[in-house]
Amino acid sequence: MNTEQDGYPTGHTPLLSDPPGRPARALVEALSGVSAATACAKLHHQGVTRTFIDGPAPLHRDAEIRVTGAAVTLQFMPQREDVFTGQGQEDAERRSALWAVLESIRPGDVLVVSAQAAQRTGCLGDMLVRYFKLRGGAGIVVDGRIRDAGRVRALGVPVWCTGVTPHYASQTELFPYAYNVPVAVGGALVRPGDLVIADDDGAVVVPPSHAQAIADDALAHQDKEEFARRRLDAGGRLSDYYPLTGRGLDEYVAHQGSSNGR
Secondary structure (H helix, E strand, C coil): CCCCCCCCHHHCCCEECCCCCCCCHHHHHHHCCCCHHHHHHHHHHCCCCCCEECCCEECCCCCCCCEEEEEEEEEEEECCCCCCCCCCHHHHHHHCHHHHHHHCCCCCCEEEEECCCCCCCECCCHHHHHHHHHCCCCEEEEECEECCHHHHHHHCCCEEECEECCCCCCCCCEEEEEECCCEEECCEEECCCCEEEEECCEEEEECHHHHHHHHHHHHHHHHHHHHHHHHHHCCCCHHHHCCCCHHHHHHHHHHHHHHHCC
């Protein structure tokens, strides 16, 4: 769909596919305790191997930074003189996909931005992240850079990006072109409505069709790892408890039985 809006550069307007469906809130909550590493491993075992969004790292360094939510996507494209150019670029952004995608944010959404790992484009800054927060957005993953890093950190919105820059979004080589379309982000395909899990290890995309199985299996997996972690801390042998097989697994099953029988 391409709806005309007066004032957009050289007559072009933001490109928008059909609005994304959001997964059920219960499904998002079921994944909320699953780490990015566990989700990535479990998807790999199911044959979905290209799920890690390579490059974006946490802007914040809080110990427990974690976000799980539905992906809303924004695509930056290279500027070209006959399409996007001129001194009025920053003003033109308000009639671009950048402003449009922020108006579409719902509570719990994760904004995923494809910016080709550009080093000189500040995809988002203080005001836009502030508005994202006011709309109820959960977190932002950018295959590129942001600006106003100090103010963004102060807002408390979890952000994963490849770095910072003083430039505004269309100041140099890219322009926000389309939203709620499939995007390539850090070597991974992200479609609107996919689930995103992001924490200290980075961001992973979870197809909705695999999400419930991942939630069920991953929580059991993490419980086993926590048991193994306690045994190793108590002096247990690595070969007995990681991975948890053989005698270690038997011990875990017995432990679970005694815990459930209380």
